[in-house]
Amino acid sequence: MASRPFAEWARTADAVRATTKKLSKHAALAGYLGALDEADLPIAARLFAGAPFPRRDERVLNVGWSALADVLLERSGRSADDMRASYQRHADLGDVAHELVGASPAQGDPLTLADVDAAFATIAAARGTSAKRELLRGLLRRASADEARYLVKVIAGETRIGLREGLLEDAIARAFGRDHDAVSRANMLCGDIGTAALHARRGTLETPTLRHFAPIGMMLATPVLDLAEVGRRFPPPYIVEDKYDGVRAQVHKAGDRVELYSRTLDRVTRRYPELIEPLRAIPGSFVLDAEVLAFEGDRAVPFTRFQTRLGRKDVTGELQARLPASLVVFDVIERDGGVLLDAPLEERMAVLRRLPLGGPLRFTHGRVLEETGEALVAALDAEFTASRARGDEGLMVKDPRSPYRPGRRGMEWLKVKRALRTLDVVVTAVEWGHGKRRDVLSDYTFAVRDGDRLRNVGKAYSGLTDREIADMTEHFKDTTIEDFGRMRLVRPDTVIEVAFDQVQRSDRHDSGYAMRFPRIVRLRPDKPVDQIDTLDTVREIAEGR
Ligand code: AMP
Numbered sequence: 001m002a003s004r005p006f007a008e009w010a011r012t013a014d015a016v017r018a019t020t021k022k023l024s025k026h027a028a029l030a031g032y033l034g035a036l037d038e039a040d041l042p043i044a045a046r047l048f049a050g051a052p053f054p055r056r057d058e059r060v061l062n063v064g065w066s067a068l069a070d071v072l073l074e075r076s077g078r079s080a081d082d083m084r085a086s087y088q089r090h091a092d093l094g095d096v097a098h099e100l101v102g103a104s105p106a107q108g109d110p111l112t113l114a115d116v117d118a119a120f121a122t123i124a125a126a127r128g129t130s131a132k133r134e135l136l137r138g139l140l141r142r143a144s145a146d147e148a149r150y151l152v153k154v155i156a157g158e159t160r161i162g163l164r165e166g167l168l169e170d171a172i173a174r175a176f177g178r179d180h181d182a183v184s185r186a187n188m189l190c191g192d193i194g195t196a197a198l199h200a201r202r203g204t205l206e207t208p209t210l211r212h213f214a215p216i217g218m219m220l221a222t223p224v225l226d227l228a229e230v231g232r233r234f235p236p237p238y239i240v241e242d243k244y245d246g247v248r249a250q251v252h253k254a255g256d257r258v259e260l261y262s263r264t265l266d267r268v269t270r271r272y273p274e275l276i277e278p279l280r281a282i283p284g285s286f287v288l289d290a291e292v293l294a295f296e297g298d299r300a301v302p303f304t305r306f307q308t309r310l311g312r313k314d315v316t317g318e319l320q321a322r323l324p325a326s327l328v329v330f331d332v333i334e335r336d337g338g339v340l341l342d343a344p345l346e347e348r349m350a351v352l353r354r355l356p357l358g359g360p361l362r363f364t365h366g367r368v369l370e371e372t373g374e375a376l377v378a379a380l381d382a383e384f385t386a387s388r389a390r391g392d393e394g395l396m397v398k399d400p401r402s403p404y405r406p407g408r409r410g411m412e413w414l415k416v417k418r419a420l421r422t423l424d425v426v427v428t429a430v431e432w433g434h435g436k437r438r439d440v441l442s443d444y445t446f447a448v449r450d451g452d453r454l455r456n457v458g459k460a461y462s463g464l465t466d467r468e469i470a471d472m473t474e475h476f477k478d479t480t481i482e483d484f485g486r487m488r489l490v491r492p493d494t495v496i497e498v499a500f501d502q503v504q505r506s507d508r509h510d511s512g513y514a515m516r517f518p519r520i521v522r523l524r525p526d527k528p529v530d531q532i533d534t535l536d537t538v539r540e541i542a543e544g545r
Contacts, residue, residue, distance in 0.1 A: 001037045003114035008032070009044055010146045016048075022167065029171035033197065041201060042194025043117045048168050052120040052154055054192030055217070055407060059124040063155050064508070065487075067133050068093065072152065075140045076100035087485030091432070094153030101145040108142045115142070116151070129507075168193060176200040191217035191265075191407040210287060210339045212254040215261035217407025218289060219331075221396060221415040223501075223517060227380040231372060233411045234399050238376075239345060240383050241366040242392040243415055244328050245303040246293025247310065251327070254285040260292075271315055272325045278359045279327075286355070289331035289404075294323045300391035329357065330364035330396075333404050345412075346400035365390070368400070384416065393417055417501055421541070423533040424524055427494040428454060430476045431487045433461070440473045441488065444520065446496065448511065450535035454492055455511035457538055458500070463520040472523075495524040495532055503542040513538050 015028040029048065036044055046054065053059045072093075073083060078100045086096040109115075119139045126132045136155070143151055169187060173180045182205040187196035189208040199205045210216060224230055230238065249268070250261045258279045260269045269276065272292060294301040301323065309319050332352045333340050340348050349366070357363055365387075371379050384395055394417040402412035425446040433442035442462045447454035462469050472494070479491040498518045506514035513535075 001039075003112035004036060004040050004044075006111040006113055006116050006147055007144065009047060009113060010144075010150050013048070013150055014146065025167060026171050026174055029168070030175035033172060034175035038198060038201070040113045041197050042192070043113045045168065045172065045197040046192070046194045047113075047116070047150070047154060049165055049193045050154060050157070051193075053124070054190075054194060057192075059121075061120060061123050061132075061155055062508075063123065063132055063136060064129065065093075065156070067129055067136065068152065068155060071133060071136045071140055072097055072100060072148075074137065075143075075148070076102070076104055084483065084485045091438075091486060092153070093156045093486075094149045097152040098145050098149035101140075101143070101148045103145070106142050106144045106147075111139075111142050111147060120154075165193065169196070172197045172200050176203075178203075178205055182206070188406050188408065189216050210334050210341065212252050212285065212287070212334075213257070213259055215250050215252070215265040216333075217265075218248060218250060218263055219405050219413060220407070220409035221413035222409055222411055224397075224414045224416055227377045227384070227416060230380060230397050230414055230416070231376050233397075233414055236370045236372055236376070237400055238369045239349070239366055239398040239400050240369050240380070241330060241364045241396045241398070242387040242390060243394045243396045243417065244291040244293055244300060244364075245393040246291040246300075246306065246328070249290050249292050249327065251279060251286070251288040251290055251329075253279055253282070253287075256280060271310065272327075273315060274320055274324055275327050275360055278361050282356060284336040285334065286332060286336070287334035288329050288352075289333060290327050290329040292325050292327055295326050298390065302391070324360065326360045326362060328362050328364055329355070330366070331404065341404045341406070344401050344403065345398055348404065349400075365392075380416070422497050422499045422521055423448065423457075423537065424495055424497050424527055424531070425457065426454060426492045426529050426532050427476075427490060427496060428456060428492050429487055429489050437469070440469050441476045442469050442473075444496070446498065447492065448533050448535050448538055449530070450511070455535050456509040457503070457511045457513050457535075458498065458509070458515035458518040460498060460518040460520050464523065468523065493529060495527040495529060497521040497524050503538055505542060511535055511538065513542055 012028055012032040016025045019025055033041060033044060046052070052061055069083065073080065082100060083096060086099045090096050090099070119135065123132055123135045126135055139151065140148055169183045170180050173183045178200045183196055183200050186199045186205045186208045187193050189210070190196050199208060224233070248263045252259050252261070258269070258276050259267055260272060260275070262268045293303070294306045306323060309315055309323055309325070329352065332348050332355070335351050340351065353363065369376065369379050380395065387395055394415065397414040397416060399412040405412070425448055427444045428447045429445040430441040431443040432438060433440055443459065444462060445456055445459045447456045464472065475494065476488065476490050479493065480488045481491055482489040498515065499521050500515040500518040502516040503513050504516060505512060508514045
């Protein structure tokens, strides 16, 4: 069957948006999804979730706001002023696209779901902004105003069409007469609402349980900015482990077969030949969650050194001898036929401790903390220092009551990495915030010095107090150089101190670098702009790690 028109999808999305009633949303969605064939269904479901790709997929479109704005201006033939005015009204690039494109006709063949899916794949695969722009141009040329609205929303990552993933799961369940929890579970295990929808259609929602050698999404952790935040996330007890700075691995064993999978669910067994025999020697079947790294004695080898092994598909004897891999096991999700996904962590740890690990296989360094308040902060602080002394990165704090949630980032696993260091930078652009912060300019883009130029290196939500943010909003209104509606370029005179975990090469900013997890520590009115940190320093930090 030929792929269905994308216009139909957009009409359904409009219908969902038009109502606040859950039942009407369900009815519109279920009716539409229920009529799709096997090829279109997963694409349509993913798009309703606002995602161009399966969740488990690492691909990103990586289309900058400015490229999107440029292409939109071209497609609509409207001016930058029109765009600004429209943005002031809607504060959503998708709705701006809809308004600007208006009655201007689409060209070429009408888009189908398969066309949209293929276009996203090519955009993600394209390298460089101009290639991406060209592809985007080709896609939007074929889109009507209604279609452009949703394409732009997905590309800009703002699919606020009043549809939470839970509601989508509900609609899928209803479309095919299945149970909501079964759909939700399949979604979790598949790491993709599209595949889950296919299972619902086929009546195979029970198949995506855990199967050996079919890796599932790994449970993810949420970063906390300081130790005091831990106590606000959940009550004691806390399982506290070292955060090992290595490579995540999911280990499957059944019969004589052992395989290791990466976070992207690729098979990486051949990278670590020295781990295979010891794993095979453990009786029975299992699925483990673990980290691969190297040790010298009891100290972890820094990741940058271990990394030299990773680029290779096959590891030579020489590399193996120089940097033998160890496996630190911190979770077990299947043991001897019993799936442990729903068992509380505490119970899984008990199963884990009964595994006969030895040689290159180790247990995670874990202990239980019962403290609260300041005593908890003090205990975590001591654990943190001890973990760093062992060469590890920081701490993982886990809720002993929690199940294993494949592919989910929740508050049940917290990661505590202390900021590497801070840099003094200058604010070059600001944006209106969201929700409670929609009336203040709370998101800052900032730059370092490069000779007499400024080069952007990151963007952060303000970590300042409400009072400071309000004052800074007034200041930025006065120092606006250009007002793009949602975003304003401002006179670069506000120096702030930002903390971050890492600096990486990236083409997101014109400096060629981007900070990971930047947060604003404080305003630095005492510091003149010509004394802020430089691009050389950023480069040193990035290359030095
Ligand atoms: P991050 O990569 O910074 O998002 O931190 C999460 C990662 O920490 C996980 O994906 C694991 O690879 C790694 N990790 C290290 N030690 C542990 C541990 N004890 N428990 C869970 N994850 C860990």
